[in-house]
Amino acid sequence: MVVYSFYIFDRHAECIYKRRWLPRPASMVGSKSSRPTSEASAPGLPATLGQSARTTDDDAKLIFGTVFSLRNMARKLGGEDDNFVTYRTSQYKLHYYETPTNIKFVMLTDLKSPSMRVALQQIYINLYVEYVVKNPLSPAEHPGGIGVNNELFEESLEQFVTRVLS
């Protein structure tokens, strides 16, 4: 299975972390540093993969709008305790997990992937809580992604996605 992208939204509906794993065209490999670039610290960093930073920002907003609407729809129809889990189109699958503290984890994968609910939960418990929440240098809130884009979290997320999920 293939993971395309991963997003974290905080309780203020702000995207505090986003990361994309798109296969790069062969010609571009090597022109950048070997370390995978995270777009979480977006302001200064150049966007990867030839897509402008503007569109990835918009993508995050669109994704938030989508999952927010669908989550509300699920609750309206299924009751307050219902949870929106996943949806798929002809091209991709979107997985959704919401913590009790209202942090939303979203992952886009290919159609072959199984349910990612447990994986998202593990990312929350084993990575986010461990390396972001427990980090004394990290602020309580993460405006603009401050505190989430630390090396430990990014490295372990990278490992989790490339080793555990594929």
Add this chain to the structure above:
Amino acid sequence: MTQPARHAAMLSISNGGPNAVAVDKQQSQHIHTQSQSSQGLRVPSNRKTIYDRHLNRSRSAELSRASFAFLFAEMVTYAQRRVTGIQDLERRLNEQGYPLGLRLLDLLYYRTMASSTSSSLSSSSTSAAPPNRPLRILPLLHLIHGPLWRLLFNRPADALEHSVSPETPNEYMITDNDPLVNTYISVPKEMSMLNCAAFVAGIIEGVCDGCGFEAKVTAHNQPTEMWPGRTIFLLRFGESVMEREKVLERAGVK
């Protein structure tokens, strides 16, 4: 070349198959018309236009139900323009069906003749075939209930009744449990009295008139649990018809 075929036909006569003769005659006639139509008319390369086909051959031909449904839907929409009310709409649908009934009658006669008399067309004029034209009400109703319904809908109607009320001896009812024309039609609630089978009522009226029975035919909803689309066609024969009926009864005509 024709010798063996004729011989086969002779054989089948002796074997008691009158149908076989009819088939043979039909075939020969078919070939005949084909050779005639070859000049003057623009015909497809295989020389078979719809006019070259024998009338009886299209009897069992299939027709797309969907195309009929769409056509009829447009007819209803057309009739709905500038109508003053439900009765007016039903009248228009009735008027659309009426000429159809008049014209259909000839085909109906032709086909019932062809199937009821054993002889083929050429001999039917000379032989003493029973008259097919209904002279009294009951044979007419049977003609509608059976052959007409089979011609239009490929099955007989579901019931035929006479009014029980002594005040209206001129009223007869033909029931169709699920009229083909109404299959896909849902009438809006505010027009619940409307029945689009008024079109079929018009056809019946045309057939009656064509037979010389002046009548008014209307379609009425009478849904049951099992048949939500059940429709009653009410036939009201005119005064003159009823008087003639009495005369014919005294004269012993059936």
Add this chain to the structure above:
Amino acid sequence: MAVFSLIIINKAGGLVYQREFQPGLRKLSTNDYLVLAGTFHGVHAITRSITPKLPLVATTTNPPIAPTTATTPTPNVTSPSSTSTPTPSSSSSTYTYPNPGIPATGLECLETDKFRLTCFQTLTGTKFLLFTEPTMVNIDVVMKKIYELYADFVMKNPFYQLEMPVRCESFDRNLQGWLRGRT
């Protein structure tokens, strides 16, 4: 094997049909259903637009895909950093969708803990939303039949005005009868 309800949304995003077959979902007011239909219509379009776009270099081994997947309106937008880091000459690179053979659609199937929502969009733009149990199988068959009944009893009805709410008693009757016959 419970089918909870069916919603039909016209191509403009308006609710034209809503019917419950089996209890299981909460009932909403008519207004809420209208809002839901409109929201879903928008979300459906967005889910299509956020389809991941995989970069594709035209000069690599798979050029035959390139012309067919040219549906992406955005050609290669060079990154802001391209001034400092020289981008390779393959500026003709474009994007491809994960499944290049299939056109990108919007949301087709949504799952929650309580229900599964299957969305079928006809080629004419009408959307059928079927709410079922999450474990329900063979939804395709149900959806196909619903579309067939719609084509028969709604589209062939002379009293139905296109894009307007569906009030066709024979559609209701046949739909309900068929669903009852399945369970």
